[in-house]
Structures are given as C-alpha cells and as structure tokens.
Amino acid sequence: MIAPGTRDSPRDLAGTLMKDLADVLDLAIPADEKARARDEQSLAAHLARVGRSNIEDLCSWILVECLERHRAGVLVDWAEVLRAADRIRHRMARRQARERPLPQACEGREDETLARSALTIDLKTMLASLPWEDLFILESRLAGGTLAEIAAGIGKSTSYVHQHIVQLRERLNFDLE
Numbered sequence: 001m002i003a004p005g006t007r008d009s010p011r012d013l014a015g016t017l018m019k020d021l022a023d024v025l026d027l028a029i030p031a032d033e034k035a036r037a038r039d040e041q042s043l044a045a046h047l048a049r050v051g052r053s054n055i056e057d058l059c060s061w062i063l064v065e066c067l068e069r070h071r072a073g074v075l076v077d078w079a080e081v082l083r084a085a086d087r088i089r090h091r092m093a094r095r096q097a098r099e100r101p102l103p104q105a106c107e108g109r110e111d112e113t114l115a116r117s118a119l120t121i122d123l124k125t126m127l128a129s130l131p132w133e134d135l136f137i138l139e140s141r142l143a144g145g146t147l148a149e150i151a152a153g154i155g156k157s158t159s160y161v162h163q164h165i166v167q168l169r170e171r172l173n174f175d176l177e
Contacts, residue, residue, distance in 0.1 A: 010055060014044035017059050021081060024063065025070050030078070039078045046085040050092055061088045126172075137164050 018040055022029050030036040050058050065084045070076045127135070133154055140150045147158040147165075154161070 010044040010047035011040065013047055013055055013059055014040045017043060017047075017062065020063060021066060024067060025076055027076065027078065027081075039082070042082050043085060046082070046089050050089055054092060058085070058088060058092065130168075134164060134168055137161060138168055141165060 018029060018036075021027055030039060047055050047058055062081065062085050065088060066076050066081055069080065069084070074080070130138070136154060137150055140153060145153075147161050151158045151161045
C-alpha cells in the first residue's frame with residue numbers, strides 16, 4: 001500500500017485523475033466539498049485495490065475509456081467514471097489471474113516422469129477405492145449423463161446424485177493436491 005501524502009498515493013492520483021478528466025471531458029468537478037471528496041475517495045479506493053504497480057495503468061485506462069465513451073456520444077459523468085474504474089479494475093484482476101504462472105512441481109525431466117507416474121498410481125488407487133455407486137456416478141457424469149439419467153440408473157433421487165457429485169469433486173480435489 002502506498003502511504004498517503006506521498007506523490008503517488010491513490011488519493012493524490014485520484015485527485016489528479018479527476019482534474020485531468022475535468023479538463024479533457026469538460027466535466028464539472030462537484031462544487032460541494034463533500035461530494036467532491038466522496039467521488040475522489042471512491043476513485044482512490046479503486047486505485048488502491050489494484051496494487052502499486054498497476055495504479056498508473058488503471059488511471060490511464062480510465063482516462064482512455066471515458067474519452068472513448070465521450071467521443072461515442074455517451075454522456076460521461078462522475079458516476080460513469082466510477083463505473084469505468086470498477087470495470088477496468090475487474091478486467092485487470094481477471095487478466096492477472098489468467099496470467100499467473102503455475103507453480104513448477106518438477107525441475108528436471110526425471111522428476112517430472114516420476115511425479116506423473118506417482119500421480120497415475122495415486123489416481124488409480126484412489127479410483128479403485130471408490131464404491132461402485134460413486135464410480136458409476138463419476139463415469140456416467142464424465143460420459144455426459146444428466147442427473148436424471150444417473151439417478152434412474154442407480155435408483156436414487158437427483159438431489160442424491162447431485163450431492164454425491166459435489167462430494168466426489170471435493171474428494172478428488174483434496175486427494176489430487
């Protein structure tokens with residue numbers, strides 16, 4: 001978190017962004033001090049959530065998106081600026097989640113082969129330990145069977161089948177980690 005009062009604090013950057021948006025889009029900065037402070041604080045909250053390295057990117061993207069909307073004939077007001085900030089912040093978070101590198105479980109080729117074979121053995125052992133009903137539900141679901149079809153196949157209700165699928169998913173996730 002960036003300390004308040006520094007040149008690049010979210011609050012200071014929000015104030016600068018508000019001035020830039022007012023200049024570029026001819027937006028009137030709220031005359032009421034409380035309304036202006038509320039808008040600046042909301043904008044600063046969005047900036048603070050993206051992290052130190054992404055604050056300036058978020059400011060730039062907000063400015064660009066609002067300018068594009070203004071040029072497209074959309075009325076851009078402070079509420080629209082805050083909605084744009086929220087949209088872009090979520091977009092950035094999704095992109096970061098997609099681009100997050102996966103942890104490297106194995107460094108060398110021999111280790112990778114051993115890990116794969118150990119995983120295969122563990123998976124086979126785990127599947128062999130499942131009761132026949134769980135195996136039937138798992139196989140049927142993987143084959144594209146509906147809950148009703150699977151329920152009819154084992155003589156149980158669809159809620160029972162759904163509950164078992166949830167439990168199997170949790171169990172497989174736990175066993176594979």
